[in-house]
Amino acid sequence: MYDAMRAHFGPQDWWPASRTLPRAERKLEVCVGAILTQNTNWRNVEKALGNLLDAGCMRIAALAGLTEARLAELIRPAGYFNVKARRLKRFLEAVADGAGGDIEAFLDRPAARLREALLAIHGIGPETADSMILYAAGRCTFVVDAYTRRIFARHGLVEPGANYDAVKALCELRVPARTALYNDYHAQLVAVGKTYCRPTARCEGCPLAAFPHDRRGDRGPAFRRRAARAGRSGGSVVRDDGSSRDGRA
Numbered sequence: 001m002y003d004a005m006r007a008h009f010g011p012q013d014w015w016p017a018s019r020t021l022p023r024a025e026r027k028l029e030v031c032v033g034a035i036l037t038q039n040t041n042w043r044n045v046e047k048a049l050g051n052l053l054d055a056g057c058m059r060i061a062a063l064a065g066l067t068e069a070r071l072a073e074l075i076r077p078a079g080y081f082n083v084k085a086r087r088l089k090r091f092l093e094a095v096a097d098g099a100g101g102d103i104e105a106f107l108d109r110p111a112a113r114l115r116e117a118l119l120a121i122h123g124i125g126p127e128t129a130d131s132m133i134l135y136a137a138g139r140c141t142f143v144v145d146a147y148t149r150r151i152f153a154r155h156g157l158v159e160p161g162a163n164y165d166a167v168k169a170l171c172e173l174r175v176p177a178r179t180a181l182y183n184d185y186h187a188q189l190v191a192v193g194k195t196y197c198r199p200t201a202r203c204e205g206c207p208l209a210a211f212p213h214d215r216r217g218d219r220g221p222a223f224r225r226r227a228a229r230a231g232r233s234g235g236s237v238v239r240d241d242g243s244s245r246d247g248r249a
Contacts, residue, residue, distance in 0.1 A: 001155075001208055002175075005188035008207035012187030015135035016042070018053065025058045028103045030136035032058070034128045035087050036078040047077035060101045064092045087123030094121045107132070111139035126164045134186070140179045142171040143186045147193025154197060155213045 017029045029049060036045045049058075051074040057063050063071070072085035098117060099106035107114060111133050118129035130143040144167045152158040158167055175185060196206035201215035 001211060002181075002185050002188060004207040004210070005192055006184065009188060009191045012184055012191060014183055014187040015131075016046075018049075018058075021058065024102075024104050027107060027136045028060060028063075029058055031091065031103070031132050032063075032088065034131040034135070035091060035124070036075060036084055037131075038080070038084065038087075038128060040079045044077050044079060048075040048081075051075065051077070060092060060095060060103055063088065064096065064101070083123070087121075090122045091124065094118075103136075107137040111137070111141050114139065115141065126168070130168070134179070134182055138179060140177050140182055142168050142175065142182050144168045144171065145186075145190070145193075147197065148186070148189050150199075151189055151192055151197045151208070154201065154215060155208065155211055 015030045015033070017026045017033070019026075021029060032052070033045055033049060036048050052058055052063075055062075055074055057066060057074065066074070068082075068085050068089055071088060072081045075081050075084055075088075078084060094117065095101055095103055095106045106117075109117070114133055114137055115129050118124050118132060119126070124132075127143060127145055130141045133139045133141045134143055144164050148171075149158065149160075149162065149167055152167065152170075153160045153162070158170065171185075175181065192206065192208060196202045197208075203209050203213070203215055
């Protein structure tokens with residue numbers, strides 16, 4: 001599946017951060033973007049990031065120096081701006097407490113320990129944490145999002161409703177653990193999800209159309225038939241309780 005997506009879209013070169021920023025500020029921008037992208041689209045996030053950059057605030061000290069109200073005003077385009085301002089402040093506090101305000105030092109730890117630290121911050125869930133680990137820290141962890149679950153459900157690899165950790169475990173079991181591969185694999189799934197595998201599927205022209213799939217992905221009998229075929233051909237189906245049938249994803 002990955003080869004088909006990459007042949008269609010080409011390398012995605014993620015994360016989409018400002019290339020002209022110093023390294024530490026790029027890492028911070030990825031982390032800020034990972035929080036801002038919760039429950040909104042990337043275009044809105046780009047506007048909010050642009051506001052922060054224009055205000056000269058893409059530094060830990062500058063962000064920490066903003067009042068929560070001012071921060072909320074700057075990130076307003078990302079939606080839920082008051083909630084996200086509070087989450088950003090909690091993240092900044094964690095960086096200050098854990099690494100003296102040094103974002104690179106904060107991120108410089110094994111993936112499992114970093115994930116534990118991030119998940120302890122109010123408002124940071126598994127997808128946000130894994131995005132920071134993969135794209136800011138450069139550590140090997142697979143990011144799962146709504147596009148991943150929708151695509152894999154329609155292709156009989158997971159059941160609708162399979163939880164985050166179960167889908168992540170499947171991906172990390174079946175996809176070789178290479179940071180660059182995980183980076184681009186997630187980006188390719190996002191491209192498919194945005195372009196073709198939308199809530200109403202647009203299968204024509206999709207690079208994954210040649211793979212067995214059910215465009216609805218949420219209908220019991222049709223899904224079970226597709227999942228059974230995937231299993232017989234070496235697929236790996238993750239159920240909603242996290243259990244799986246071995247094979248190849």
